[in-house]
Amino acid sequence: MNVNSQSVNSNRHTKNFNNPERFIEGWYWAIPSHKLRVNQVKSLTLLGRELAIYRGKDGKAVTFDAYCPHMGAHLAEGKVEDNALRCFFHNWKFDADGSCVDVPCLGETLPIKLKTWPTAEKYGMIWIWTGKTPQQPLPFVPELADAECDAAFGARFVKNCHPNVVMINAIDAHHFNTVHNFPVDIVFERQEVNENAIIFSNTTRGGDNSLFLKLIRPFYKNAVTYSMCYWYGSTGTVTVGPDFLHFHIMFALRLLEGGKTEGQTILITQKRPGIHGWLLNRILLWLTNLVGNYFAKGDTRIFQTIKFDLKTPIKADLSILQFIQHVEKQKALAWGNWQLVMARWGDGETWREGKVREMND
Numbered sequence: 001m002n003v004n005s006q007s008v009n010s011n012r013h014t015k016n017f018n019n020p021e022r023f024i025e026g027w028y029w030a031i032p033s034h035k036l037r038v039n040q041v042k043s044l045t046l047l048g049r050e051l052a053i054y055r056g057k058d059g060k061a062v063t064f065d066a067y068c069p070h071m072g073a074h075l076a077e078g079k080v081e082d083n084a085l086r087c088f089f090h091n092w093k094f095d096a097d098g099s100c101v102d103v104p105c106l107g108e109t110l111p112i113k114l115k116t117w118p119t120a121e122k123y124g125m126i127w128i129w130t131g132k133t134p135q136q137p138l139p140f141v142p143e144l145a146d147a148e149c150d151a152a153f154g155a156r157f158v159k160n161c162h163p164n165v166v167m168i169n170a171i172d173a174h175h176f177n178t179v180h181n182f183p184v185d186i187v188f189e190r191q192e193v194n195e196n197a198i199i200f201s202n203t204t205r206g207g208d209n210s211l212f213l214k215l216i217r218p219f220y221k222n223a224v225t226y227s228m229c230y231w232y233g234s235t236g237t238v239t240v241g242p243d244f245l246h247f248h249i250m251f252a253l254r255l256l257e258g259g260k261t262e263g264q265t266i267l268i269t270q271k272r273p274g275i276h277g278w279l280l281n282r283i284l285l286w287l288t289n290l291v292g293n294y295f296a297k298g299d300t301r302i303f304q305t306i307k308f309d310l311k312t313p314i315k316a317d318l319s320i321l322q323f324i325q326h327v328e329k330q331k332a333l334a335w336g337n338w339q340l341v342m343a344r345w346g347d348g349e350t351w352r353e354g355k356v357r358e359m360n361d
């Protein structure tokens with residue numbers, strides 16, 4: 001092997017993408033909203049970090065680092081009091097900002113603060129921002145950005161590979177023909193929404209007898225839209241369907257130990273008024289689940305055994321290279337301690353950039 005090809009190979013490897021020790025700073029799904037009732041506290045391990053999450057009287061979910069700054073008791077053993085949390089062990093109390101507001105045996109407070117994490121809810125899910133101040137909104141369906149939505153949960157799953165690798169399936173144009181029997185070639189257009197979000201979209205016309213098109217045939221006459229919006233390289237929202245009825249499926253993924261994936265499918269549709277609207281939405285969400293299952297089904301065994309290494313990209317893999325670049329550019333944190341790690345490539349063109357340029361030429 002000559003020096004040149006060695007350097008090309010080392011450049012193929014990535015700093016953030018498919019790295020089991022890193023993840024992109026962002027919003028990640030924690031637990032479904034309905035699993036945390038008012039006055040409840042639960043323990044949670046997210047991206048290697050141990051947390052305690054509770055819901056106060058005001059209905060707001062609050063996330064703390066798990067261990068009490070007094071002696072290290074797990075705070076999920078504690079008790080919610082109004083909008084604060086009291087440690088089980090020696091009864092120190094912390095408000096929603098993490099400030100210690102009561103040390104019973106001293107009869108006064110102490111100037112200590114627990115680490116808290118920004119916490120918000122959307123689509124029936126509690127999400128946690130892994131940095132100090134959220135830099136971006138919660139993952140959302142671009143088409144429904146300003147709409148009120150109904151949501152339901154689909155499958156929850158574990159995959160034997162990294163979330164980044166699971167995510168690229170949705171823009172792997174090549175495999176739509178080989179695995180999912182799509183009758184048409186798919187070409188994606190890319191649109192970077194912000195530093196942490198990117199959309200790949202395609203409008204396919206026509207088509208004949210694939211199972212997927214059959215499934216949605218009753219609903220479409222002309223055009224079928226297919227687009228994927230990625231957030232933090234880890235949560236993807238598929239929008240698919242004919243012009244008058246789009247289905248929205250969010251695959252919310254997070255990294256597990258050893259570079260595996262834990263995912264939750266969220267089915268989303270625009271809120272419709274009245275009891276009829278409510279009923280129609282139940283049917284639509286049920287249909288959305290069928291579409292989501294169809295997407296997830298064909299590839300299951302690949303994600304059990306794949307050792308991702310895109311050694312030989314062809315033109316149909318262009319979107320995948322672009323997605324990898326997008327992930328490489330984002331701010332990465334270290335698994336477990338959530339400390340910032342430097343993730344930028346040095347000067348010069350990487351192997352991937354070269355490939356993208358070649359394909360665009």
Ligand code: FES
Pocket residue numbers: 068069070071072073087088089090091092
């Ligand atoms: S360990 Fe929490 S109050 Fe002592």
Ligand SMILES: [Fe+2]
Pocket residue numbers: 169170175179180295298299
């Ligand atoms: Fe697939």
